[in-house]
Amino acid sequence: MSILVLAEHHDGQLAAATAHVVAAAQAIGGDIDVLVAGENVGAVADAAAKLDGVNKVRVADHAVYAHQLAEPMSALLAELAGGYSHVLAAASTTGKNILPRVAALKDVAQLSEVLEVVDADTFKRPIYAGNAIATVKSADSLKVITVRTTGFDAVGASGSASVENVDTVVENTQSTFLKQELAESDRPELGGARVVISGGRGMGSGENFKLLDGIADKLGAAIGASRAAVDAGFVPNDMQVGQTGKIVAPELYIAVGISGAIQHLAGMKDSKVIVAINKDEDAAIFQVADYGLVGDLFEILPELESKL
Amino acid sequence: MKVLVAVKRVIDYNVKIRVKPDNSDVDLTNVKMAMNPFCEIAVEEAVRLKEKGVATEVVAVTIGAKAAQEQLRTALALGADRAVHVETDERVDSLAAAKLLAKVVEEEQPQLVILGKQSIDTDNNQTGQMLAALAGLPQGTFASEVVVEGDKVQVTREVDGGLQTVELSLPAVITTDLRLNEPRYAKLPDIMKAKKKPLDVKPAADLGVEVQSRLTLLKVESPAERKGGIKVGSVDELVDKLKNEAKVL
Numbered sequence: 001m002s003i004l005v006l007a008e009h010h011d012g013q014l015a016a017a018t019a020h021v022v023a024a025a026q027a028i029g030g031d032i033d034v035l036v037a038g039e040n041v042g043a044v045a046d047a048a049a050k051l052d053g054v055n056k057v058r059v060a061d062h063a064v065y066a067h068q069l070a071e072p073m074s075a076l077l078a079e080l081a082g083g084y085s086h087v088l089a090a091a092s093t094t095g096k097n098i099l100p101r102v103a104a105l106k107d108v109a110q111l112s113e114v115l116e117v118v119d120a121d122t123f124k125r126p127i128y129a130g131n132a133i134a135t136v137k138s139a140d141s142l143k144v145i146t147v148r149t150t151g152f153d154a155v156g157a158s159g160s161a162s163v164e165n166v167d168t169v170v171e172n173t174q175s176t177f178l179k180q181e182l183a184e185s186d187r188p189e190l191g192g193a194r195v196v197i198s199g200g201r202g203m204g205s206g207e208n209f210k211l212l213d214g215i216a217d218k219l220g221a222a223i224g225a226s227r228a229a230v231d232a233g234f235v236p237n238d239m240q241v242g243q244t245g246k247i248v249a250p251e252l253y254i255a256v257g258i259s260g261a262i263q264h265l266a267g268m269k270d271s272k273v274i275v276a277i278n279k280d281e282d283a284a285i286f287q288v289a290d291y292g293l294v295g296d297l298f299e300i301l302p303e304l305e306s307k308l
Numbered sequence: 309m310k311v312l313v314a315v316k317r318v319i320d321y322n323v324k325i326r327v328k329p330d331n332s333d334v335d336l337t338n339v340k341m342a343m344n345p346f347c348e349i350a351v352e353e354a355v356r357l358k359e360k361g362v363a364t365e366v367v368a369v370t371i372g373a374k375a376a377q378e379q380l381r382t383a384l385a386l387g388a389d390r391a392v393h394v395e396t397d398e399r400v401d402s403l404a405a406a407k408l409l410a411k412v413v414e415e416e417q418p419q420l421v422i423l424g425k426q427s428i429d430t431d432n433n434q435t436g437q438m439l440a441a442l443a444g445l446p447q448g449t450f451a452s453e454v455v456v457e458g459d460k461v462q463v464t465r466e467v468d469g470g471l472q473t474v475e476l477s478l479p480a481v482i483t484t485d486l487r488l489n490e491p492r493y494a495k496l497p498d499i500m501k502a503k504k505k506p507l508d509v510k511p512a513a514d515l516g517v518e519v520q521s522r523l524t525l526l527k528v529e530s531p532a533e534r535k536g537g538i539k540v541g542s543v544d545e546l547v548d549k550l551k552n553e554a555k556v557l
Binding site for chain 1 (some may be wrong): 319428429452465469474475487526543
């Protein structure tokens with residue numbers, strides 16, 4: 001078996017997600033190649049070559065792959081996929097955008113958000129917002145898979161794979177990148193943080209999210225939010241944890257003023273330890289929380305910050 | 309221009325699902341069904357494009373058993389002009405759905421196809437991208453804003469770090485994210501009028517698409533239950549538990 005992993009990268013840096021996808025590839029077994037496609041991605045390729053278990057890094061460096069638009073990226077992957085039994089990418093917005101297009105071009109089904117490898121053909125994945133886990137077997141000769149990164153521990157970075165260029169250049173006349181507006185944050189990335197503290201509608205306003213800052217600084221935590229907090233305009237939507245936002249599984253998840261709707265639980269219930277702070281003692285969040293504290297978050301948060 | 313909107317009948321998002329005792333699937337008998345929430349947003353966007361004078365006709369399409377016509381009637385009540393029901397009793401996976409939709413696209417020749425980004429039952433997030441690939445069209449996935457200008461469409465997409473805007477040549481495929489719009493409710497007179505709007509039924513078998521999936525569902529299980537936690541009485545106790553019992557601080 002041979003596996004091609006699509007590297008995830010942003011701003012010239014290899015994203016942490018890639019090391020998790022390589023781990024999933026190792027669970028399948030076989031030779032693992034990593035494809036780095038983009039513009040000026042030399043540093044990304046060097047970082048990918050250090051990932052443990054990688055056989056070879058293939059680099060497609062060309063302006064047409066800048067911003068990894070779905071149309072040229074899927075055409076490139078469909079062309080390279082012929083030599084592989086599996087094509088993997090992170091179940092990030094990049095992977096979800098590109099891989100189904102690759103699968104359709106190759107006339108195979110796709111397995112989304114795989115969280116466990118049973119064998120090379122059989123995988124577990126969540127359905128119904130994580131309220132059921134399906135075991136699915138694929139009879140396709142090529143398996144196209146997006147990987148839920150929180151399901152696999154990242155591989156180390158002590159390898160030294162060879163790096164080779166891919167000369168394939170595809171045309172793209174259908175789509176053009178215009179701009180991007182990225183939310184600024186000095187904190188760890190939500191998906192990879194060891195600790196996440198999230199606020200919900202109970203925070204009352206965007207201004208009050210500042211109450212989480214001090215605690216997040218002390219714990220080295222990322223700050224998240226429930227959909228209700230995003231919809232109320234308190235914080236930008238890339239902070240959203242849930243079925244329609246980011247799926248996280250940190251060691252410690254602190255939910256503040258979050259009721260615990262199914263939609264939200266789908267995004268965080270695999271966290272190792274869950275703490276809920278809520279004034280409503282009947283809130284659904286207490287049913288999944290390891291430690292619950294009933295009370296006014298405006299009193300509890302400053303006290304918690306001072307005692308950490 | 310013509311806009312095609314794909315909708316799916318799914319379990320209502322408020323229902324707490326149950327896995328069948330034999331672990332063959334999720335139990336859907338006597339469960340409330342509804343239009344997938346992302347599809348509602350797709351219908352709303354199409355209707356708004358019509359209200360702005362950008363779209364001239366909105367066609368709703370669904371794939372599934374006869375009962376799915378209920379969701380097509382909902383789309384008609386919300387403002388779609390006519391509906392197409394691709395009828396099949398088979399379990400249709402994303403690839404088969406995309407192939408069937410590609411046939412409808414070929415026949416209808418819409419300038420824009422709008423789908424939800426994912427259905428809340430299978431959580432696949434594939435059909436729109438697959439349809440775009442099969443129909444040879446560009447794609448604007450996870451859209452939070454759609455602006456049609458001449459023969460192009462600008463789509464602002466929700467990506468992991470924030471927002472990205474791309475420009476696509478028409479015809480194109482768009483999938484909706486939650487913040488694209490706030491779907492309206494169907495009014496009673498519109499529900500009555502929707503009963504008279506045209507609804508065309510096509511047996512899936514007539515479209516010449518192999519719907520047999522190469523994916524086999526072996527088992528469906530409930531996720532591991534979290535064991536019930538405890539309530540603590542104070543911040544001091546919480547910090548102590550996190551440090552000494554859970555050892556995460």
